[in-house]
Amino acid sequence: MFAVEVQDHIMIAHSFPSEVFGPAQGLHGATFTVNLAFFASDIDKHGMVVDIGLATKVLSEVLEPLRYKNLDELEQFKGKFTTTEFLCRYIFDQVLIELKQGKLADDSRVEKLTGQLAGELHGQGMV
Amino acid sequence: MFAVEVQDHIMIAHSFPSEVFGPAQGLHGATFTVNLAFFASDIDKHGMVVDIGLATKVLSEVLEPLRYKNLDELEQFKGKFTTTEFLCRYIFDQVLIELKQGKLADDSRVEKLTGQLAGELHGQGMV
Amino acid sequence: MFAVEVQDHIMIAHSFPSEVFGPAQGLHGATFTVNLAFFASDIDKHGMVVDIGLATKVLSEVLEPLRYKNLDELEQFKGKFTTTEFLCRYIFDQVLIELKQGKLADDSRVEKLTGQLAGELHGQGMV
Amino acid sequence: MFAVEVQDHIMIAHSFPSEVFGPAQGLHGATFTVNLAFFASDIDKHGMVVDIGLATKVLSEVLEPLRYKNLDELEQFKGKFTTTEFLCRYIFDQVLIELKQGKLADDSRVEKLTGQLAGELHGQGMV
Amino acid sequence: MFAVEVQDHIMIAHSFPSEVFGPAQGLHGATFTVNLAFFASDIDKHGMVVDIGLATKVLSEVLEPLRYKNLDELEQFKGKFTTTEFLCRYIFDQVLIELKQGKLADDSRVEKLTGQLAGELHGQGMV
Amino acid sequence: MFAVEVQDHIMIAHSFPSEVFGPAQGLHGATFTVNLAFFASDIDKHGMVVDIGLATKVLSEVLEPLRYKNLDELEQFKGKFTTTEFLCRYIFDQVLIELKQGKLADDSRVEKLTGQLAGELHGQGMV
Numbered sequence: 001m002f003a004v005e006v007q008d009h010i011m012i013a014h015s016f017p018s019e020v021f022g023p024a025q026g027l028h029g030a031t032f033t034v035n036l037a038f039f040a041s042d043i044d045k046h047g048m049v050v051d052i053g054l055a056t057k058v059l060s061e062v063l064e065p066l067r068y069k070n071l072d073e074l075e076q077f078k079g080k081f082t083t084t085e086f087l088c089r090y091i092f093d094q095v096l097i098e099l100k101q102g103k104l105a106d107d108s109r110v111e112k113l114t115g116q117l118a119g120e121l122h123g124q125g126m127v
Numbered sequence: 128m129f130a131v132e133v134q135d136h137i138m139i140a141h142s143f144p145s146e147v148f149g150p151a152q153g154l155h156g157a158t159f160t161v162n163l164a165f166f167a168s169d170i171d172k173h174g175m176v177v178d179i180g181l182a183t184k185v186l187s188e189v190l191e192p193l194r195y196k197n198l199d200e201l202e203q204f205k206g207k208f209t210t211t212e213f214l215c216r217y218i219f220d221q222v223l224i225e226l227k228q229g230k231l232a233d234d235s236r237v238e239k240l241t242g243q244l245a246g247e248l249h250g251q252g253m254v
Numbered sequence: 255m256f257a258v259e260v261q262d263h264i265m266i267a268h269s270f271p272s273e274v275f276g277p278a279q280g281l282h283g284a285t286f287t288v289n290l291a292f293f294a295s296d297i298d299k300h301g302m303v304v305d306i307g308l309a310t311k312v313l314s315e316v317l318e319p320l321r322y323k324n325l326d327e328l329e330q331f332k333g334k335f336t337t338t339e340f341l342c343r344y345i346f347d348q349v350l351i352e353l354k355q356g357k358l359a360d361d362s363r364v365e366k367l368t369g370q371l372a373g374e375l376h377g378q379g380m381v
Numbered sequence: 382m383f384a385v386e387v388q389d390h391i392m393i394a395h396s397f398p399s400e401v402f403g404p405a406q407g408l409h410g411a412t413f414t415v416n417l418a419f420f421a422s423d424i425d426k427h428g429m430v431v432d433i434g435l436a437t438k439v440l441s442e443v444l445e446p447l448r449y450k451n452l453d454e455l456e457q458f459k460g461k462f463t464t465t466e467f468l469c470r471y472i473f474d475q476v477l478i479e480l481k482q483g484k485l486a487d488d489s490r491v492e493k494l495t496g497q498l499a500g501e502l503h504g505q506g507m508v
Numbered sequence: 509m510f511a512v513e514v515q516d517h518i519m520i521a522h523s524f525p526s527e528v529f530g531p532a533q534g535l536h537g538a539t540f541t542v543n544l545a546f547f548a549s550d551i552d553k554h555g556m557v558v559d560i561g562l563a564t565k566v567l568s569e570v571l572e573p574l575r576y577k578n579l580d581e582l583e584q585f586k587g588k589f590t591t592t593e594f595l596c597r598y599i600f601d602q603v604l605i606e607l608k609q610g611k612l613a614d615d616s617r618v619e620k621l622t623g624q625l626a627g628e629l630h631g632q633g634m635v
Numbered sequence: 636m637f638a639v640e641v642q643d644h645i646m647i648a649h650s651f652p653s654e655v656f657g658p659a660q661g662l663h664g665a666t667f668t669v670n671l672a673f674f675a676s677d678i679d680k681h682g683m684v685v686d687i688g689l690a691t692k693v694l695s696e697v698l699e700p701l702r703y704k705n706l707d708e709l710e711q712f713k714g715k716f717t718t719t720e721f722l723c724r725y726i727f728d729q730v731l732i733e734l735k736q737g738k739l740a741d742d743s744r745v746e747k748l749t750g751q752l753a754g755e756l757h758g759q760g761m762v
Contacts, residue, residue, distance in 0.1 A: 002469070002470070011278075012282055013267035013268075013282050013324070018173060020178075021173075023321065026322060027323075027324040028265050028266055028283060028322040028323060028324065029265055029268070029282060029324075030284070030285050043464070043466045043467060043470070046401050046402075047462035048401075048464055049466055053403070067282075068278050068279075068282040069281075070281040080174065081175075082174070083170070083174035083175055084131075085170045085174055086170060089129070138659075138663050138664055138665050139663055140649075140664035141664070143427075145427060147432075148427075149434070150702065151646075153703060153705070154705040155646050155664060155704060156647050156649070156663060156664010156665050156666075158664075158666040194658065194663075195659050196661070196663060197661070197663065197664075207428065208428035212383050212385065212428055212429060212430055213424060215383070216383070258720065270554075274556075274559075275554075297718070297721060300653060300655050300656075300718070301716035301717070301720055302655075302716075335554050335555035335556075336555070337551070337555035338512075339510050339512065339555055340551060343510070392537055392538050394521035394535050394537035394578070395537070405519075407576060407578070408577075409520055409576040409578065411519050411537050411538070411539050412537075449531050451521070451535040524681075529681075588682065589682035590682070591678070591681070591683055593637050593683060594678060594682035597637070597678070
């Protein structure tokens with residue numbers, strides 16, 4: 001199995017309006033690093049799993065609506081706790097939508113995809 | 128599958144009394160970084176896999192008896208080679224005991240657990 | 255010259271209300287890593303520049319009012335652009351006030367102090 | 382499952398003679414970090430998965446013919462695109478050959494092996 | 509004193525035709541990370557040392573002629589050993605030329621500049 | 636000013652027999668990363684500050700007597716607290732002795748030298 005990984009990051013504000021989140025309930029912010037890995041069981045004739053330029057572009061476009069934003073004000077997150085886990089799945093799902101539209105070109109060999117959103121030790125979610 | 132990871136570290140002394148270990152046979156020491164990852168197939172209503180505060184506390188409590196210690200003098204390691212691999216399993220097993228006692232609260236969604244003990248290139252075990 | 259460094263971090267929200275800041279004008283957030291270094295020309299009889307426990311506590315207390323906060327709402331930052339550079343100086347000045355109050359104990363050998371606030375590549379300030 | 386990982390690196394020159402590679406078509410170079418992980422379901426009587434000294438030696442010997450080389454001039458890569466993905470598999474296969482020759486000693490418990498070649502964000506392959 | 513740092517990288521091929529360089533004499537390659545720090549004794553009315561967007565652009569433009577290149581074939585390096593130290597000074601001097609042309613805008617407060625080129629442990633120069 | 640840096644590490648045991656050190660009083664251990672930087676105002680005709688192979692060897696030889704050792708049992712540390720600060724100066728002084736003996740070859744351009752010993756956040760000394 002081969003894997004190719006791209007990375008980007010976002011700087012967002014959000015709040016967690018529930019006692020469960022203790023000191024992180026109020027409006028604060030975070031820098032999140034986003035890793036996206038593409039898997040294939042073989043490489044193509046150019047020795048590649050995926051065109052890394054296109055892969056980087058797909059991730060960047062998916063993150064564009066979140067960059068420098070207050071997530072509490074975005075329509076798609078109304079009534080949600082935008083924890084690291086939640087955002088990881090949201091971004092992952094958005095990437096899948098892009099891929100289904102053929103954004104990685106017709107001959108992509110990608111068979112599996114994993115995402116990782118790295119935040120902070122005392123934040124919620126994956127470090 | 129979702130994963131949430133916490134990290135801590137310990138600074139211990141130990142020896143490896145066997146020729147197999149070459150220059151590392153005598154009493155020396157190491158700083159070990161410990162990573163613990165909790166997996167769940169879904170997040171709960173607060174968008175979490177696990178309460179990261181409780182997860183951090185469980186790991187810290189398990190490491191407490193090892194902090195700043197000479198492992199050669201601890202009863203539980205008598206006659207054992209406390210290699211990185213061995214310690215990794217030991218810490219992992221201790222965490223499991225804590226989890227079975229409900230230390231992550233009743234509604235934990237944790238289904239799988241992995242541990243990693245990161246030492247040094249020329250030590251024994253996972254780097 | 256000897257140096258001892260401690261580290262902490264904060265997760266804050268803020269905005270930069272000026273066209274100068276381009277896409278970062280609106281309310282967004284950041285995770286900032288704070289490094290604080292203490293310098294002395296010699297070490298004391300215990301082989302130390304400073305009690306690292308006290309040094310860590312001083313930094314933590316100075317950061318406490320900023321943790322998980324929206325800086326736009328804090329009185330001390332009214333009318334200010336809380337850039338990485340600005341915050342670096344603010345935190346540094348607060349630490350100096352603590353030190354003048356003897357928080358590092360009477361026999362501290364600290365002669366010089368430097369601070370660093372590490373944000374993000376596309377944010378404003380020191381990376 | 383236990384894992385022990387070793388690391389080494391190479392500094393090579395190569396070209397990618399196809400329009401597919403855009404600005405990376407001509408002769409350029411890269412520093413690649415190579416990670417090799419050995420897996421076993423249990424540790425041996427010395428608390429080890431593998432003798433890390435032997436594991437490090439195997440990886441070093443496999444990389445020796447590539448160190449400080451222009452890959453375009455090596456016989457084994459004629460007509461190949463030496464992308465990160467391709468090199469990852471090549472190095473991995475060479476390690477397997479060494480292992481089958483018993484280079485990790487007779488009592489090795491290694492059951493699985495994974496390799497990783499870490500290059501650069503804008504290069505081809507795994508970051 | 510305030511400092512703002514930007515970072516970029518290049519992937520180049522080069523040779524060191526002298527016995528002094530041992531195994532690195534022949535044509536090989538390297539990934540170099542380039543750090544550039546701008547210093548000022550005070551921040552401006554927007555709380556900035558320098559417009560980090562412009563600073564990033566200056567560094568990127570200076571590196572453009574070196575990206576994905578075989579340095580042995582570039583006119584400006586004929587008869588030179590393009591060691592890490594040499595390249596560090598070359599890039600630094602090119603940045604200075606750009607700055608003197610006002611590329612950081614008229615109101616720049618930059619008073620001092622430092623550069624760092626980070627290569628590899630076994631390469632020549634700064635790690 | 637040019638700088639070339641080399642790195643090595645040691646894994647040692649030691650104790651701090653004084654109440655001042657709290658939980659770190661007893662016999663424990665640490666992995667220390669050692670950085671050594673050589674400065675020169677110009678590079679030589681080969682584009683180098685120092686032969687990095689020789690520099691690496693000097694550092695390695697100085698660390699040899701400390702590797703995998705219990706510092707409490709070494710003659711040179713009797714009655715001393717081997718804190719990170721203390722060890723940093725000790726290693727630095729040993730390197731200076733080597734340099735005065737011409738271990739970097741006759742034409743070395745080194746004018747200044749700095750050392751750094753990186754331990755752990757909760758240990759004593761430079762992080």
